[in-house]
Amino acid sequence: MTTAIEVRGISKQFVLRHTRSIKEAFVWLVKGRKGDLSQKFHALDNVSLDVRQGESVALLGLNGSGKSTLLKHISGVMLPDSGTVRTRGRVAGLIEVGAGFHPDLSGRDNVYLNGAILGMTEQQIDDLFDSIVDFSEIGQFIDTEVKFYSSGMYLRLAFSVAVHTNPEVFLVDEILAVGDEPFQKKCIAKIMELAAAGKTLVVVSHDLDLVAQVCERGVLLEHGRIVMDAPVDEVVSRMRS
Amino acid sequence: MSTSELTTPGLGGGLRDVLRSRFLLKLLVAKELKVRYRGSVLGILWSYVKPGVQFFVFWFALGVFLQMNRNTENYAIYLFSGIVLINFFNEALGNASRSVVGNGGLIKKIYLPRELFPVASVWVSAVHFLPQLLVLLVACLFAGWTPGVFQIFAAVAGFMIVALLATGLGLFFGAANVYFRDSENFVDMLLMIATWASPVLYTWIMVRDGLATVFSAGTASVLLVIYQANPLTIAVELFHFAFWLPTTSEITDPMIAAPPNLLDMWLPIGLATALLVTILGQWTFRRLEGRFAQEL
Ligand SMILES: Nc1ncnc2c1ncn2[C@@H]1O[C@H](COP(=O)(O)OP(=O)(O)OP(=O)(O)O)[C@@H](O)[C@H]1O
Ligand SMILES: [Mg+2]
Numbered sequence: 001m002t003t004a005i006e007v008r009g010i011s012k013q014f015v016l017r018h019t020r021s022i023k024e025a026f027v028w029l030v031k032g033r034k035g036d037l038s039q040k041f042h043a044l045d046n047v048s049l050d051v052r053q054g055e056s057v058a059l060l061g062l063n064g065s066g067k068s069t070l071l072k073h074i075s076g077v078m079l080p081d082s083g084t085v086r087t088r089g090r091v092a093g094l095i096e097v098g099a100g101f102h103p104d105l106s107g108r109d110n111v112y113l114n115g116a117i118l119g120m121t122e123q124q125i126d127d128l129f130d131s132i133v134d135f136s137e138i139g140q141f142i143d144t145e146v147k148f149y150s151s152g153m154y155l156r157l158a159f160s161v162a163v164h165t166n167p168e169v170f171l172v173d174e175i176l177a178v179g180d181e182p183f184q185k186k187c188i189a190k191i192m193e194l195a196a197a198g199k200t201l202v203v204v205s206h207d208l209d210l211v212a213q214v215c216e217r218g219v220l221l222e223h224g225r226i227v228m229d230a231p232v233d234e235v236v237s238r239m240r241s
Numbered sequence: 242m243s244t245s246e247l248t249t250p251g252l253g254g255g256l257r258d259v260l261r262s263r264f265l266l267k268l269l270v271a272k273e274l275k276v277r278y279r280g281s282v283l284g285i286l287w288s289y290v291k292p293g294v295q296f297f298v299f300w301f302a303l304g305v306f307l308q309m310n311r312n313t314e315n316y317a318i319y320l321f322s323g324i325v326l327i328n329f330f331n332e333a334l335g336n337a338s339r340s341v342v343g344n345g346g347l348i349k350k351i352y353l354p355r356e357l358f359p360v361a362s363v364w365v366s367a368v369h370f371l372p373q374l375l376v377l378l379v380a381c382l383f384a385g386w387t388p389g390v391f392q393i394f395a396a397v398a399g400f401m402i403v404a405l406l407a408t409g410l411g412l413f414f415g416a417a418n419v420y421f422r423d424s425e426n427f428v429d430m431l432l433m434i435a436t437w438a439s440p441v442l443y444t445w446i447m448v449r450d451g452l453a454t455v456f457s458a459g460t461a462s463v464l465l466v467i468y469q470a471n472p473l474t475i476a477v478e479l480f481h482f483a484f485w486l487p488t489t490s491e492i493t494d495p496m497i498a499a500p501p502n503l504l505d506m507w508l509p510i511g512l513a514t515a516l517l518v519t520i521l522g523q524w525t526f527r528r529l530e531g532r533f534a535q536e537l
Contacts, residue, residue, distance in 0.1 A: 025421075075250060075351070076352040077251065077351065079532075085251075086249050086250075087250050099351055104276045104279050112268055116268050117351055118351065121264060
């Protein structure tokens, strides 16, 4: 099987205190660069991970363990301090639904804008537009400005655009629990359908039942380090114990 | 299944990526324009009304009350042709400098060519520049303007210089603003100076004569060259040459109305400087963009 995501020994340090003014930086320079301008900590510490094409991986861990940070490195939003990340094919990060939505635009405009942001061409959006609206069940509200949508409607439309982008690799961060119960079921069914169609999935979620249902493999992160990489049931039971 | 190669994500191709994402650029520009004019009855018509009224006020107050025409023939047209260009520069650079931080929510979450944001800001400003240009053209036609090839060439070059300059500086300050929010204030100050550092409100002859009375002949000529090498000065003079000069009569001496060697020397210098600024801006942007997502 071919590799879809190859992460080799990446580390990422973040500063704990940010300096934002020229004054502070200047004082630091004048004092002969003594001390570090800011304290640092490792958000990712020598992480290596290989994901095969068609695999579905659950990324698990407590709050602040570095899951979102790892996804951002795979999508290219962040670059590692050391180590390398390589991916095959188009990667779509569903890092947060509706990241590119603008409240003052209509649902229709937002579908186009968000689709293009996620890497779709004009032709692709034209072709999929009806299917996107159908899936979201927004119906007649599609020409209303999204600021008048209920928060559930907003999420539905955003999620619907995201699942229609059709990339080879899907990165999903905490977005499966959107909408009401029936829509949630529909989203999960859609994700499983993508997995069945041979898409590579990396899913972050605190809903352990859900990831156990969607994924085969589980990877457990603790303080920026991978501490366990096993079938998802084993990882879930370790987390529950 | 997939035959594509393994690639490293997050390494953009700079402004080349913007060319590849033309559709997204178009949508970003359309979004800006829609949001700007939402809920207004006249909508984009406002961008015709405002400069139209502005020109009328200039013509009336400066020409009729202040009698500025005694020093500079058709002073309203002189002033307006420089002002539209400076307006374009101010809006483009001001918005481009804020564009990266302004779109931080998106940049933090989804990878896309980040150069798109400064470029879209410049583009939006260019869309606002068009109605002003139209008002200027109408005023020029009333004043008996007939364009020639050189005039059109000069106008296009003047516009290009300002657009490239705003893009380059916008990339630079847009990226710097992520690390130091001071830079947007610095840009505001720069823009205030820009209006006075180029011959928008006065003529270049006044600069030449003013420098000659204050400094020795040698120093004055060096300072004048520095003043004239400012790409904004060149662009504004190109606009004067294109729009104002053809409307003047015998009382304006064409030898001093436009600086010497405007087309054959200053124009290439201006374009080259603006291009250099764009390249440097893009280079800085690419060096800084790797840490955008974590700093925003
Ligand atoms: N841009 C940043 N600057 C500084 N620190 C950051 C930045 N982004 C993340 N961090 C820190 O890195 C650590 C890991 O964050 P991350 O968002 O990856 O956690 P997570 O595993 O996704 O947590 P959660 O389950 O809460 O979503 C946290 O301590 C967070 O404060
Ligand atoms: Mg997270």
